[in-house]
Amino acid sequence: MKLIIGNKNYSSWSLRAWLACKQSGLSFQELTVPILGEDWEQQKRDSEELAPSSGKVPVLWDGDAVVWDSLAIIEYLADKVGRDRFWPKEDAARAMARSMVAEMHSSYLPLRRSCPMNVRARTRGASLSPEVRDDIVRILTLWAEARARFGQGGPFLFGTFCAADLIYAPVVSRFLTYGIPMPGFAQSYVEAVWEHEWMRQWFAAAEREDWVIEQFEVPVTQ
Incomplete structure (x- = not known):
């Protein structure tokens, strides 16, 4: 299989697929493409690997099968290896996990727009709009x-790491980047995700990246 992802410092959906x-x-x-770089538009037009997704990342190739969109990648892989690897076994837990994943996939636009993922950045005392605060309260x-x-x-x-955790992992990064106040249980959860071996690998790679996307370096806006 080949996974095409964007810049690790900024690409939240790539993190989920990875x-x-x-x-x-x-x-x-793993193939990283410099999204929004100087030659990004040309690269999207020329790349056969990005063509099925119209230049969006992530994209997973598995032989002749191509899957784009992080949630579709999760489901495709769950079909390959067994759904219990990704989802809780108990019906009630699995129902809630699926609902939380779907809600993350389709919601929280104010948080996404105002607080883009930026692994390397740390901002304290960020000014958050009421809509962003509502998203944060809902997530918590x-x-x-x-x-x-x-x-x-x-x-x-x-309990154990599952699809719900990997889909909310970029939110963990956002909460840390923008210094979001959290109750104790949430702080413990954030620390558990942040210290996960795979997350540490991703963030270490993000630190080594040498490009900057200025539009994602802008402080939080109202």
């Missing part, structure tokens, strides 16, 4: 419910 590949346990090659509420109901088996949302 974590999904790691979670699958399958061997894969879901985290609290998942941990209280299903998190007894480990430090992650449903």
